[in-house]
Amino acid sequence: MNKLYDSEKDPLLKYLDPERIEKAPENFTGRIMSKITAEIAIAGNTDRLTTKSRVPLISVIVTLVLIASAFLLRNVESVYSFHWELSDYIPDISVSRFVDKITYAFNSGIPEWFPWLIVSLAFLVLVDRALDTYSQSRKNI
């Protein structure tokens, strides 16, 4: 024994015997392991549900942002007013050149929505990759 008190003179040692402890009930380990297994299964299902619901949610947000942007950029006048407002804050960025290129692309044979479709698809692929990596790392824990 460690100790702070002389074991010969400690009257409590007669009553507190470390060899005679209260034992855990039968099948204690089994019950703990069942709870852990159930907990892991529930956590897995919640993860899958969260991951699944994230993709459509992000898709909806991205689509709404893109529609709003397309609507804003459709009118050249509003494009330039947008450009001037932005230039007030970030004067070094030449937004007009970018806008001109987009306007040129819109005026050529390519459908108006096509560049947005490409951007949306690229973005969704990236999001999907990121969520997949996250989901895999959670499974390995």
Add this chain to the structure above:
Amino acid sequence: MEFADDISCIGQILEGNINAYSYLVDKHKDRVFNLAFRICGNHEEAEEIAQDAFLKAFRALKSFRRKSRFNTWLYRITYNTAISLVRARKRHELSIEDLPVEFIEFNPDNTGINESEYEYRSSLVKFAMKKLTEEERGLISLYYYEELNTEEISEITGISKNNIKVKLFRARQRLAGIIRSIEKKNLVCHE
């Protein structure tokens, strides 16, 4: 399933072998259950506390710093869980008059040190421990049953080493006093 030590077992669990945790539970369940029982004083709650402690330990296994021993870390979780539960379910104070009749019917002078005397002492301690505060019960249990030193008890309870010495001294005195008064009553009854 056998492991060289707790740390190698924890490594296995963190690598995804969840079943390896049953080795840790099996190895420490009795000590954890005993600590919980000594603090709360009844088997049902002790089982609840011990289960809760093992589940908490499993969830927090990633945060276990391998500098300390696994059992010390597990005892800390058990101690805190038990103290919280007992404080949340505070019971009425026991008086010596509440002592069950079977304690008084035993006369230790009539028999040698045998199983019935162990039973008597065990029941006596269980009753006397209930008269202490939950913190005192925890300290007594860690010191006597788990045979830990003040440094380890300090690590588990978060109380400073010097404070542990003071609190332990008082708890021992109180426990010895309660046991003495019960035994005195016992002797009076048998005279």
